[in-house]
Amino acid sequence: MxxxxxxxxxxxxxxxxxxxxxxxxxxxxxxxxxxxxxxxxxxxxxxxxxxxxxxxxxxxxxxxxxxxxxxxxxxxxxxxxxxxxxxxxxxxxxxxxxxxxxxxxxxxxxxxxxxxxxxxxxxxxxxxxxxxxxxxxxxxxxxxxxxVDSEHSAIFQCLMANENKAVNKIILTASGGPFRGKDKEFLKTVTVEDALKHPNWSMGKKITVDSATLMNKGLEVIEAKFLFGIDPEQIEVIVHPQSIIHSGVEFIDHSTLAQLGLPDMRIPIQFALFYPNRMENNYKSLSLTDIGTLTFEKPDLKTFKCLSLAFEALKAGGTMPAVLNASNEACVKLFLDKKISFLDIGNINEKVMLSHSPLEIDSIETILEAEEWTKQTVKKYI
Ligand SMILES: NC(=O)c1ccc[n+]([C@@H]2O[C@H](COP(=O)([O-])OP(=O)(O)OC[C@H]3O[C@@H](n4cnc5c(N)ncnc54)[C@H](OP(=O)(O)O)[C@@H]3O)[C@@H](O)[C@H]2O)c1
Structure with a gap:
């Protein structure tokens, strides 16, 4: 037991x-x-x-x-x-x-x-x-x-078959969220209710807003870098609106493995709880013929700047990812409370990052101090 x-x-x-x-x-x-x-x-x-x-x-x-x-x-x-x-x-x-x-x-x-x-x-x-x-x-x-994140569970499962050092790149898939294909003009007027309508996943409010800004994918890029010890340049984000391919890995011989499944978080949760074993369950089976078409696009980094900010935070290193995360947490709360607009989230995150000089992380206190600094700094930009 x-x-x-x-x-x-x-x-x-x-x-x-x-x-x-x-x-x-x-x-x-x-x-x-x-x-x-x-x-x-x-x-x-x-x-x-x-x-x-x-x-x-x-x-x-x-x-x-x-x-x-x-x-x-x-x-x-x-x-x-x-x-x-x-x-x-x-x-x-x-x-x-x-x-x-x-x-x-x-x-x-x-x-x-x-x-x-x-x-x-x-x-x-x-x-x-x-x-x-x-x-x-x-x-x-x-x-x-x-x-447990479905993308990282997918990558973890692909890596189980091969050694880490043979990896060319990680392919991190994103649904694109409810505003996929929309431009800045459209995003100026979107509401909290619009942002909370995720096309494929039913999740908590914070991560649902993060999916709409693509910050969630940015946070996942950072998570993947540390979890799999890979360079940020080796992480390719692609938009895959059907959320069937949960992510994949290309190896040095240009062979690519990916993990597929219906969007049901119980699958990666069960995998994590019983790893390294696989257990039966009564969840719905994936039928590729029912789905028919899987599509892929490049993410729009200009409109959804939070994703680029995540790559920049990784480049800056030290406390910068913690600052981006804390700023984003504060901004998402302000957005959910209807105090700032949807586009303000990315704009404030960017300003906060620009005013931070990253420190090396040697203890949990350094992270918590960076969080506190960020909370105060966000207030300046509201
Ligand atoms: N949902 C998904 O499909 C999904 C997928 C991948 C990763 N994740 C990650 O999993 C985590 C949870 O996401 P979620 O969607 O499950 O969130 P959620 O539905 O909002 O649930 C959050 C949980 O945390 C508790 N909580 C919230 N604020 C707290 C606080 N200040 N102190 C202590 N407990 C607090 C909540 O308690 P109450 O409800 O009682 O207030 C609730 O149990 C996030 O980090 C998210 O990025 C989620």
């Missing part, structure tokens, strides 16, 4: 991870879960999965949850960052699914790595901000990082 902790069990990835557990309850059990605002769902999850530990980020929400649980519920309720770290370090858990959204995932992921846990990494912000610092910790503490 494997035990897991799910950080962010109430979110899109978290609930799908629980669905994977539901399908394999004889092999995998949930020891710890966490949420932030959705205490009704946490209550249901506690009753169904009976975890030892549940963290609610907000103290008041934690008290509220306790009130609504039946007497004699055995699950211990904890709160705050301490509670989230307790769920990440939980002794019984061998695998930690990091499915919180944003940089809040950094500290608990580092804590889990230092305990030598296997990380099923959905929270890409951890690698984007921590980069080589996280990868070095993962080596030092023998804590494998298995990607």
């Amino acid at each position: 494997k035990y897991i902790s799910i950080l962010g069990s109430t979110g899109s990835i978290g609930t799908q991870a629980l669905d994977v557990v539901r399908g394999h309850s004889d092999k995998i059990k949930v020891a710890a879960i966490s949420g932030n605002t959705n205490i009704e769902l946490l209550r249901k999850q506690i009753l169904e999965f009976n975890p030892d530990l549940c963290c609610v980020m907000d103290d008041n929400n934690a008290l509220e949850l306790k009130k609504h649980l039946p007497p004699h519920t055995r699950t211990e309720i904890v709160s705050g960052m301490e509670g989230l770290i307790a769920a990440a370090e939980y002794e019984k858990s061998q695998i930690i699914v990091t499915a919180v959204s944003g940089m809040i995932g950094l500290k608990p992921t580092v804590a889990a790595v230092k305990k030598g846990k296997t990380i099923a990494l959905a929270n890409k912000e951890t690698l984007v901000t921590g980069g080589n610092y996280i990868m070095n910790l993962s080596k030092k503490y023998k804590a494998p990082i298995i990607p």
Whole structure:
């Protein structure tokens, strides 16, 4: 029996991870879960999965949850960052699914790595901000990082067949989001509701907006660089609107492997939870004849500048990716709160990057200080 902790069990990835557990309850059990605002769902999850530990980020929400649980519920309720770290370090858990959204995932992921846990990494912000610092910790503490992001899971699976050093390039696919093919004039007036209509995937709000700006692909470029130890010049982003080819790898002999599947995040989640084994499930099978046509385009880097900013952040190195990520987090929140426009997201990210001089990352504090600096700097540009 494997035990897991799910950080962010109430979110899109978290609930799908629980669905994977539901399908394999004889092999995998949930020891710890966490949420932030959705205490009704946490209550249901506690009753169904009976975890030892549940963290609610907000103290008041934690008290509220306790009130609504039946007497004699055995699950211990904890709160705050301490509670989230307790769920990440939980002794019984061998695998930690990091499915919180944003940089809040950094500290608990580092804590889990230092305990030598296997990380099923959905929270890409951890690698984007921590980069080589996280990868070095993962080596030092023998804590494998298995990607959950469908693109990185695809690349990981392609690389399983070959050694890393034989790679020519990584082909990272992008759906293009809801505004594929649109120009700046069109984007001037798009609303939050428009940006939240992703054509293929149903995801949390932050990543859905990131998919619309192509920042999500930018963050994935940064994630891929660190996860696979590859140069940014070896990463080619292509737009593939059907989201069937999840990504691929071209090797030095110009042979290319790709991983295909329907857009269903339970597939890469299940892969990460049972790696290196493959398990059966009852998910829908891919029928290429039903799909008929797969198409590919170059991304429009001029209109969707967030993707180019990600490559620039990698070139600048040090704390620059963390700054871009923190700026983007702040901007997406401002956009969702209807305080800035869609195009402001890229424009502010660019201004923040231009005013930052990157520092080498030697500790988690350097990353958190860069985040704080960024939060203050974003305010200047609103
Ligand atoms: N969704 C996808 O298909 C997908 C694919 C690839 C990668 N990812 C990555 O996976 C991560 C999660 O994405 P998602 O789409 O699942 O997000 P989501 O649906 O918004 O869920 C986020 C989870 O984090 C919790 N949370 C939010 N703010 C928090 C805070 N300040 N402190 C503690 N917990 C907090 C939420 O709790 P409450 O709901 O209780 O408030 C929820 O459980 C992101 O890093 C994303 O980039 C997602």
